[in-house]
Amino acid sequence: MPITALASLADLTLSLSADFSWLTSLVETATGWVGLAVIFVYSFLIAFALPGVSEIVLAAPLDLGLSRGARLALIILVSGAGKAAGSVFAFHIGHQTKESGYFEKALARLPVDVMGWTERKAVTIAQDWGFAGLAAALCVPGFPDTLSIYAFSVLEDDYLKFAAASFVGSCGRLLVTLVGVEAVLAFL
Structure with a gap:
């Protein structure tokens, strides 16, 4: 992927996130x-x-004529599938930027060694836990998904396992969130 395409993708990402x-x-x-x-x-x-x-999807008031449990299960599965598809896209982008070196050069210009710290942590988790580490990292509610996804995308090579780990982690994150919310509500 040429550097101009990466710059355009970065601009798109910023405009979307703005x-x-x-x-x-x-x-x-x-x-x-x-x-x-x-x-x-x-x-x-x-x-x-x-x-x-991503936990916000649990608040969607889908009126599908399903029980609460079935509605939440459907939301979790659809969200997990969407996140897995987006993760594969990020995985591809991560591989392209890794090969171009553009991303690493941009991060190297920062006053803080973001790349070094992220890479050390991601490498440690990837080496110790592999794709299970990605799934576990994605299970943490409130933690930005993109950080884990991009960190693992430059370290791993298997698209199918990456998508599966993203799906499992995304569904796990929503389940952890539901259990946490239910536990809090039980004590109120």
């Missing part, structure tokens, strides 16, 4: 079967471009 409150509002009000498409697209974008957290 004001995506409309998308968050869309997810929070998503209803019906179209709401599932909104959840998929939001989860896809969260995986590679948007800052923020």
